[in-house]
Amino acid sequence: MIWGFFVLLTLVAVGILLYPLLSSRSKTLTRGDAVPAILADQMQEIERDMDRGLISEQEAQAARLEIKKRILATTRNSQGRSGPSRNGGGVTLVVAAVLAPVVAAGYYLTMGSPEVPSLAFAARSAERAQTEEVTALAMRLRDRLETDPGGGPSEGWMLLGQTYQRMGRAADAVEAFQVVADRDDATSATFSMLAEAVVVANDGNVIPRAKSAIDRALELDRSNPAATYFNSLYYLQREETQKAYDLLVSRLNQEESFVPWMETYATQINRIAAAADLPPVDFPRASTTQPGPSAADIAAASEMSDADRAEFIRSMVSRLAERLEDEPEDLDGWMRLANAYTVLQEQDRAIAAYRKAEALLERQPADDPRRAVVRDALEQLGG
Structure with missing residues (x-):
């Protein structure tokens, strides 16, 4: 049904293009038809002027001779230019009308398929509306924090930073986390979140600013799993593979029960192990506590x-x-x-x-x- 409908649409489009070319060309008014008609009218005007005595016989005769020359010249020029250009243009249009759907069909057969589902416009609209809603809420929260005489509570800035992180706005997340990092109440989690935002903003590279935040996070809490993870990434980028591997395995072994970040650790450890011929680890078992926001x-x-x-x-x-x-x-x-x-x-x-x-x-x-x-x-x- 779908392919038949596509073929029908193609035939209709080709027919619309070819119809003017296949119809009679005698109806087309050219310069060769129009100019002689105008000159013939001028010839009649000379006769009327002579009858009213506005011009003499000699003047009329000279004017007639000039008009006849112009009619003859126009006729010769029209005959000299007729045929080839018109036929050439017609051939070009016919070729284009036939070739365009053939090329389109070939491309579609290679790159497309009517069976591939498309994303409904309504779904895209709902997604855009939700993104705009979250963006507006983040802007309101930021305005409230920036206009707060006390600089805004640290919890609010951390929430803003996490929101920007989820929105993919890593640079804005860095700014929000840095506000709290400069305060006395900054915790190990503050610095590890700052380090993560800096790494994301720099295409996954642990630059010196991120390393400083990692070190500060580990100084405040040696067991911070996020800081340990990014610290191992730093050593991995320096091609100190064994050190990166040992950091992750050591931290993973410190836990007696399952916590969600262990899955990420296990995946990274086994990735390193496969590339460096090191022993892999067993994937951790699921938690007995409910995941999700509390x-x-x-x-x-x-x-x-x-x-x-x-x-x-x-x-x-x-x-x-x-x-x-x-x-x-x-x-x-x-x-x-x-x-x-x-x-x-x-x-x-x-x-x-x-x-x-x-x-x-x-x-x-x-x-x-x-x-x-x-x-x-x-x-x-x-x-």
């Missing part, structure tokens, strides 16, 4: 008004929900979404998200600790 995380937006804070949080949750529509196999993502809905006290949505996670858990081992997490959560929610 009430304390949401309270970090306390410097915003109640309406702005609720709007901001819901926009973040909506983005996670939309991502899961494209990645429905993300088990931990559904658990994070369910936990977020629980914190927002949206019971029905939380139950629905946990049901998605429950279905995905059927493919996991029977002793997977996440089964108990989902079961307990559904019992608490009455689901």
